Amino acid sequence: MQSKRVETAVGIFILIGILCVSYLAIRLGRMEWFGQGYYTVNALFTSVSGLKAGAAVEIAGVEVGQVEGIRLDEKSMMAMVQLRIKNGLALDDDVNASVKTSGLIGDKFIKLTPGSSGKKLAPGDTIMDTEGALDLEDIISKYAFGKV
Numbered sequence: 001m002q003s004k005r006v007e008t009a010v011g012i013f014i015l016i017g018i019l020c021v022s023y024l025a026i027r028l029g030r031m032e033w034f035g036q037g038y039y040t041v042n043a044l045f046t047s048v049s050g051l052k053a054g055a056a057v058e059i060a061g062v063e064v065g066q067v068e069g070i071r072l073d074e075k076s077m078m079a080m081v082q083l084r085i086k087n088g089l090a091l092d093d094d095v096n097a098s099v100k101t102s103g104l105i106g107d108k109f110i111k112l113t114p115g116s117s118g119k120k121l122a123p124g125d126t127i128m129d130t131e132g133a134l135d136l137e138d139i140i141s142k143y144a145f146g147k148v
Contacts, residue, residue: 037086037087038065038084038085038086038087039084039085039087039123040068040082040083040084040085040123040124041082041083041085041091041121041123041124041125041126041127042080042081042082042083042124042125042126042127043080043081043083043097043110043126043127043130044073044076044078044079044080044081044126044127044128044130045078045079045081045097045099045130045131045132045133046078046079046130046132047079047099047132047133047135048070048079048081048099048108048132048133049099049132049133049135050099050101050106050108050133051067051070051081051099051108051109051110051133052067052070052108053067053068053069053070054066054067055067055107055108055109055110056102056109056110057083057084057085057109057110057112058109058110058111058112059089059111059112059113059114064085064086064089064112065083065084065085065086065089066083066084067081067082067083067084067110068082068083068084069081069082070082079132081097081110083097083110083127090120090121091112091114091115091120091121091127092114092115092116092117092118092119092120092121093115093117093119093120093121093125094115094116094117094119094129095112095113095114095115095121095127095129096112096113096115096127096129096130096131097110097111097112097113097127097129097130097131098110098111098113098130098131098132099111099131099132099133099134101133101134108133115129
């Protein structure tokens with residue numbers, strides 16, 4: 001009888017431990033349970049070289065969302081980037097989105113520069129005012145071959 005109580009207590013303790021580890025993995029991985037609290041807007045870029053899904057979206061250095069996905073828009077032959085933006089943050093339709101590099105490692109993120117038109121973007125709208133990624137190899141080759 002005593003061993004069954006010990007086994008039950010150990011089983012409950014292990015179950016609680018697994019639940020705690022799962023919760024921490026989800027929170028530290030920045031996963032969302034049901035995707036609530038965000039809306040999606042799109043942005044068209046000429047180049048998003050080095051940008052990956054899950055990258056940060058920032059305004060004034062504050063993270064306000066994440067890159068949800070990147071695909072090629074076959075009509076315009078440009079990169080279509082889906083951005084998940086936190087609810088409560090209303091973006092004007094003249095917001096500027098640019099691909100920037102963070103730190104020495106070169107992680108890419110999206111920097112949003114707020115506009116002032118007063119007309120807000122609705123979920124699913126597209127940001128048209130964008131600046132693509134700066135291609136360092138292209139700049140170096142232009143300089144090396146005297147095309148600067």
